Amino acid sequence: MPIEIVFETHALSEDNERGIATGWLPGRLCDQGRANAADMGRRRRDDGIAAVFTSDLHRAAETAEIAFGDTDIPILYDWRLRECNFGTRNGSPGAEVKKDRLDYCDRPYPDGESHEQAIARVVGFLADLPSRWTGRRVMLIGHLATYRALEHVTTGLTVRELVAADFEWQAQGWEYRLA
Template sequence: MTKLYITRHGETEWNTKGIMQGFGNSPLTELGREQGKWLRDRMKDLHIDVIYSSPSGRAYETAEIIKGDRDIELLADDGLREINMGQWEGLCQDEIKELSEENHFNFWNLPSKYISVDGENYYESRERSYNTITKILEKEKGKTILIVTHTVTLKGFLNMLQNQEIDSIVKPPFIKQTSLTEIDFNEDGYKILNLACMEHHEYSRKEFNE
């Protein structure tokens, strides 16, 4: 059996401002680093053979935080980057709406109709993420793998894995920062054990206890 843990990076400065990142990057916030520590603490007693991360700083730093002082190989893979948003990268939501309100709506609601300018559409991003993660699973067969990546990348992989229509990528569950998805793969297929689980987040635990 091959076990895959897959997560999204912690909160970034641009996340808090509603600015599109894509292949671009902004630093983790203090909360973003804390989110990485919460997942690190959740996973500290779980065996992990290897960690793969998007090379984007926000994801790689999150991977380093989760790894902590454990002796686990950490590898960057370009195929795990977020969807390339081209012209939109570094722009806030209002600026994007000024360029095209319809395309802005489609990005968030109808991926099949989203048209990228100098970047990737959802179909291209989904294929890239699925092919990349499938190759990692083949290379590391029989091991326990952690992947640190991005929302659209993660949702695209799950979308293609489950043979879903592309527009379902934007449907719940939303992939919140450092939420944890756990999937077991064997000769008969796969089983999703956890999907975007938030139990380790401090505020989630407080809400549960209240």
């Protein structure tokens, strides 16, 4: 039986508003982000979700806590759902990180990781899901690296293709089925 996955990115952060590539820095939700997280909770609480898995970075954990903290749905934190570690470029302007991102598909950012390593980390998390969640519907709250890993596993697109593609945020998130 497949696992149904609902994926949503963390809600809007202060760094998102300022155009900063937060990477492995914690980040904080802005006022609009906290409202978005509350909306996510109202939209998803009665959606048949058995558990919420979230990145342990503050902006994702804060999203999960606002959305589901007052429900019986368990929130499970996993570092493998983190964004790509941009190393010395964590906290840099997003436009700068985006400009040469293809240079770091298989080569790590200085003191960080490559996009390939970040996607492999999330794929490892996904490989562990069947041990307990087969036939269930779970939610992941993460980052662009989480999205890319889900797309990689479900579509077969290469890391380079995924990193080259422009990301388009979806207010209602994405749905996947893992066999």
